[in-house]
Amino acid sequence: MAKTKEVSVEQRLRALYDLQLIDSRIDEIRSVRGELPLEVSDLEDEVAGLNTRLEKLQDSLATIDTQISDKKNLIEEAKSLIKKYSEQQKNVRNNREFNSLTKEIEFQELEIELAEKHIREFKAQIEQKKEVIDKTKEHTKERESHLKFKKSELDAILSETAKEEEALISKSEEYKKKIEERLVKAYNRIRTNVKNGLAVVPIERGASGGSYFTIPPQVQMEIGSRKKIITDEHSGRILVDELLAQEQREKMEKMFKKL
16 A cells, blocks of 8 residues: 555656656747747837827828818908909999908908918928828838847747647646646646746755755655655755656657657
8 A cells, every 4th residue: 555655656746747847848948939929019019009100190191281272272262252352342332332342352361361371380280290200101111120020030939839839738738637636736836936937846966956955865865765745945846856857857858859
């Protein structure tokens, strides 16, 4: 009965360390990608924002063109009214009618003057906006070029690692099913709380791998006996003996080469 228990614990330790090796391999692949996915995402957002800005600037140009057209129509209408009132002045019967028409002509002349002023202001706005549009187009082109480069860089890495990563993720899930749920939860918790995601580490030169705190000889013997799951009191990591770790590394390296 004791022998069965010992084998069971050893199997769990081996499965846990195998899982660690798989997840560490996934971590390495993702580390190669680094910040690239985030950089690409940020650049995509930036380019989209610049294109939206360009659209708004182009729309505002169209609006100004419409306003200029409206002012030109107003000028033509005013000129037509001035001509009409000037003709009417030739046939007035008294000074009162003449003065009234004169005021109408003066009003239309002011309307023309004001419209021409607005047209000049609108044209100045167009020049300013065109300058901003040119600069924005230039900046957009530069960011699009940078995005293209970063995406090609990311795509190259993904093409090299995507298949392996997918296979490893599948293996990780497969190995988790071999381990009881409470241990998987403990493993995930430790991985989240420690550096480099190392939840299961071997003893190396009498110390805990990953934290390098010395393990007392008696504890080292207990770990080597593989009769129970022991954690490092300093880091909380699950500890395995060096021989077991070496055996599992060799086994998993063969599996990785096949992926």
